Amino acid sequence: MDRRSFIKLTAVSGTTAALASCGNPDHQLVRFVPDEDIVPGQAVWKPGVCPLCPAGCGLTVRVMDADAEVVRDGKSGVVQILAAKKLEGNPNHPINRGGLCARGQAAIQVTYHPDRITQPLKRTGNRGDGTYAAVTWDAAIAEAVGSLNKLASGGNARSLAFLGRPDNGHRRALIAEFLARFGAPAAVTYELFADDVLRRANGMSFGSAQLPTFDLANTRYLLSFGADFLGTWNAPVSHARAYGEMRQGQPGVRGHFVQIESRVSQTGASADEWVAIRPGTEGALALGIAHVIMRDKLQSAGAAAGAAIPGWSQGLPDYAPEQVEKLTGVSAAKVERLAREFAQRSPAAAAVGGAALAHTNALFTAVAVNALNALAGTVGKPGGLVFTPQMDVGAAAKIGARPSAAMSMQQWAAALLAGGEPAAQALLIDGVNPVFTAPRAWKVRDALARVPFIVSFGSFLDETSILADLILPDHSFLESWSESLPESGSAAGVVSAAPPVMKPLHQTRATPDVLLEVARQLEKPLELPWQTFDEMLAMTMTPLPAMTEGVDAWTDAQEKGGWWGELPTAIRLKPDSTAIRLKPDSTVESGFSRIQPESGFGRIQPEFDGDPAQYPFHFLPYPSNQFLDGSLAHLPWLQEMPDPLTSAMWSSWIEINPQTAARLGIVQGDLVEVTSQHGTLRSAAYVSPGIAPDVIAMPAGQGHATFTRYASGRGENPVGLLAPMTEETTGAVAWAATRVKIARVGGPDGRLILFAGGMREHVEHGR
Ligand code: SF4
Numbered sequence: 001m002d003r004r005s006f007i008k009l010t011a012v013s014g015t016t017a018a019l020a021s022c023g024n025p026d027h028q029l030v031r032f033v034p035d036e037d038i039v040p041g042q043a044v045w046k047p048g049v050c051p052l053c054p055a056g057c058g059l060t061v062r063v064m065d066a067d068a069e070v071v072r073d074g075k076s077g078v079v080q081i082l083a084a085k086k087l088e089g090n091p092n093h094p095i096n097r098g099g100l101c102a103r104g105q106a107a108i109q110v111t112y113h114p115d116r117i118t119q120p121l122k123r124t125g126n127r128g129d130g131t132y133a134a135v136t137w138d139a140a141i142a143e144a145v146g147s148l149n150k151l152a153s154g155g156n157a158r159s160l161a162f163l164g165r166p167d168n169g170h171r172r173a174l175i176a177e178f179l180a181r182f183g184a185p186a187a188v189t190y191e192l193f194a195d196d197v198l199r200r201a202n203g204m205s206f207g208s209a210q211l212p213t214f215d216l217a218n219t220r221y222l223l224s225f226g227a228d229f230l231g232t233w234n235a236p237v238s239h240a241r242a243y244g245e246m247r248q249g250q251p252g253v254r255g256h257f258v259q260i261e262s263r264v265s266q267t268g269a270s271a272d273e274w275v276a277i278r279p280g281t282e283g284a285l286a287l288g289i290a291h292v293i294m295r296d297k298l299q300s301a302g303a304a305a306g307a308a309i310p311g312w313s314q315g316l317p318d319y320a321p322e323q324v325e326k327l328t329g330v331s332a333a334k335v336e337r338l339a340r341e342f343a344q345r346s347p348a349a350a351a352v353g354g355a356a357l358a359h360t361n362a363l364f365t366a367v368a369v370n371a372l373n374a375l376a377g378t379v380g381k382p383g384g385l386v387f388t389p390q391m392d393v394g395a396a397a398k399i400g401a402r403p404s405a406a407m408s409m410q411q412w413a414a415a416l417l418a419g420g421e422p423a424a425q426a427l428l429i430d431g432v433n434p435v436f437t438a439p440r441a442w443k444v445r446d447a448l449a450r451v452p453f454i455v456s457f458g459s460f461l462d463e464t465s466i467l468a469d470l471i472l473p474d475h476s477f478l479e480s481w482s483e484s485l486p487e488s489g490s491a492a493g494v495v496s497a498a499p500p501v502m503k504p505l506h507q508t509r510a511t512p513d514v515l516l517e518v519a520r521q522l523e524k525p526l527e528l529p530w531q532t533f534d535e536m537l538a539m540t541m542t543p544l545p546a547m548t549e550g551v552d553a554w555t556d557a558q559e560k561g562g563w564w565g566e567l568p569t570a571i572r573l574k575p576d577s578t579a580i581r582l583k584p585d586s587t588v589e590s591g592f593s594r595i596q597p598e599s600g601f602g603r604i605q606p607e608f609d610g611d612p613a614q615y616p617f618h619f620l621p622y623p624s625n626q627f628l629d630g631s632l633a634h635l636p637w638l639q640e641m642p643d644p645l646t647s648a649m650w651s652s653w654i655e656i657n658p659q660t661a662a663r664l665g666i667v668q669g670d671l672v673e674v675t676s677q678h679g680t681l682r683s684a685a686y687v688s689p690g691i692a693p694d695v696i697a698m699p700a701g702q703g704h705a706t707f708t709r710y711a712s713g714r715g716e717n718p719v720g721l722l723a724p725m726t727e728e729t730t731g732a733v734a735w736a737a738t739r740v741k742i743a744r745v746g747g748p749d750g751r752l753i754l755f756a757g758g759m760r761e762h763v764e765h766g767r
Contacts (some may be wrong), residue, residue, distance in 0.1 A: 099237040232354075
């Protein structure tokens with residue numbers, strides 16, 4: 001059997017059970033990259049950068065001659081091109097060291113997706129009905145330029161708005177410079193599962209307002225408070241490799257791992273011990289552990305002496321184990337044991353993320369867990385946490401003053417709905433879908449309806465881009481210069497960057513180059529310092545220290561897929577003085593700095609939306625292993641990938657504890673209705689022992705109204721239930737702060753598609 005037949009057979013037999021329900025013909029599952037045996041040729045491997053999350057993993061892309069379907073002037077045809085066939089992890093890249101997660105493997109489908117927008121589109125129907133006509137790039141850019149000229153000449157430059165995803169790479173710096181020179185406010189960025197609270201806490205605790213990197217290879221005891229570092233949080237491929245070294249890297253040495261959360265995550269399933277905890281009380285548990293360590297003098301002398309958590313200098317009297325048991329549901333004996341293990345099995349580290357930081361008291365929780373790292377004495381030390389040095393792109397690219405603090409998405413939408421200033425007259429949208437991912441109470445869709453002219457740079461129609469008047473589709477990451485500045489995952493500085501690996505399939509253009517073109521064509525050109533995006537990359541990367549003797553860093557980076565090493569001080573990001581309100585304490589050996597009393601922790605007690613008598617369950621949406629917040633639900637390989645814990649595919653489900661299910665008369669697959677004060681949805685029940693009895697969980701990602709043939713109309717979106725609760729100091733969505741009720745409304749109706757269930761059925765029926 002040749003390889004292609006094997007792939008086809010695997011794809012078909014592995015999904016037979018699912019296909020009947022998913023409604024997609026099987027040939028689409030394999031015919032999604034150009035067939036490799038049509039055109040013989042020699043494969044070459046080129047570097048790339050995975051674009052699907054901010055981790056910035058390096059790729060090596062297999063490229064060879066192929067027949068590909070392309071669209072030109074509205075007509076499709078087959079041409080022979082040099083085409084990307086397969087993505088693998090770049091073995092030399094310091095973040096992923098050859099690894100690639102399933103999402104990264106599926107990224108190739110972005111390029112060949114049959115529903116990609118293939119050329120500029122102009123709206124011809126009513127806004128939101130998806131009726132567009134193809135236009136030329138000249139006409140499309142002229143329309144965008146005309147709109148911006150009108151704002152500038154009328155003295156309304158501040159009426160230009162920009163919505164994007166939060167990141168700190170070159171693309172975002174270019175956008176910031178474009179907006180600043182035009183006179184517009186800073187871009188509004190949004191991500192449902194953002195880590196803003198942890199950045200703020202790390203700024204307060206350690207002077208680095210960024211995500212941490214854990215030196216897991218040398219960690220001997222790891223406490224994780226909700227951080228799904230092997231699945232969806234932070235830099236999962238980097239941490240998965242290091243975790244493997246922690247467990248098996250040295251003969252006879254196996255680091256111990258305890259995961260604390262109210263629903264077993266993919267990471268929790270790998271732990272030696274899983275500790276169930278009452279939602280929102282993780283910080284209290286961390287301080288209970290700290291209390292025991294200080295009470296019994298288990299910490300290294302002087303460690304964390306300066307930490308100014310309320311009650312710290314008195315030994316945290318409010319967090320005695322018995323008190324912590326009442327708050328968290330974790331027994332006093334377990335608090336004592338965890339404290340002893342954490343203090344004595346050195347080097348130890350504590351991670352916090354995910355649902356633990358999705359509450360109104362998240363800043364308190366994060367600072368409390370940071371204090372544990374200080375007590376362990378491992379901040380900046382082997383086995384502890386470090387911070388990946390960050391390039392200051394603004395300094396490296398020698399660009400001028402950029403817009404100051406941006407509004408949050410919630411503030412921006414509220415201001416627009418209230419008729420506040422600046423009222424957006426034109427809006428540019430890049431890589432974000434807030435209509436799908438923002439709490440409904442923010443009314444983002446209503447706010448967008450008030451903007452007279454919207455331009456999207458999207459490659460697909462989704463719930464937000466379908467509201468655009470003009471769509472200027474971006475190249476795929478394989479067709480353009482790609483880059484990322486990884487925030488974590490390496491002890492050295494890293495800039496992931498790579499040239500295009502193939503020619504564009506369609507009449508798309510790279511968004512940074514489109515912005516540069518618009519800037520040039522304005523009546524008053526913005527005179528940005530670069531003609532093209534790669535010129536900007538060359539400007540920042542050429543002066544970097546050479547990685548290979550005799551080869552300049554920029555030339556080398558194009559061969560290697562990026563640059564890594566010691567970042568020169570002049571272009572290293574300095575601590576964010578707005579995020580850090582603390583005074584360094586030179587007496588502290590651990591690196592944990594003094595937190596000024598005025599810095600505040602936000603709330604110490606979590607708040608929840610909904611009366612417990614009426615809404616007795618905590619609702620826990622979580623980032624899907626396949627789709628994260630839903631931005632990857634259009635990729636059929638990911639729809640087809642069984643969820644690692646439930647084996648569910650092509651569907652949504654609601655997780656419920658067996659005891660709770662029995663009490664409510666719910667069995668596996670039953671149709672259940674979940675209701676909060678803000679919405680209701682129906683989906684299939686998945687009965688799981690890995691969830692606390694008072695918690696109802698549901699993966700995010702499905703429930704799209706508009707997002708290609710594969711995701712549209714499939715499953716339910718848990719965001720529709722969320723209360724508009726936020727962590728008050730950062731404005732981050734408190735996505736685990738909503739209470740719900742649940743009821744059985746029917747028997748199994750085929751919505752729950754389980755790979756394992758399907759296989760069992762096959763065995764039982766002798767197939
Ligand atoms: S962790 Fe993120 S960047 Fe790395 S392979 Fe997965 S999706 Fe891509």
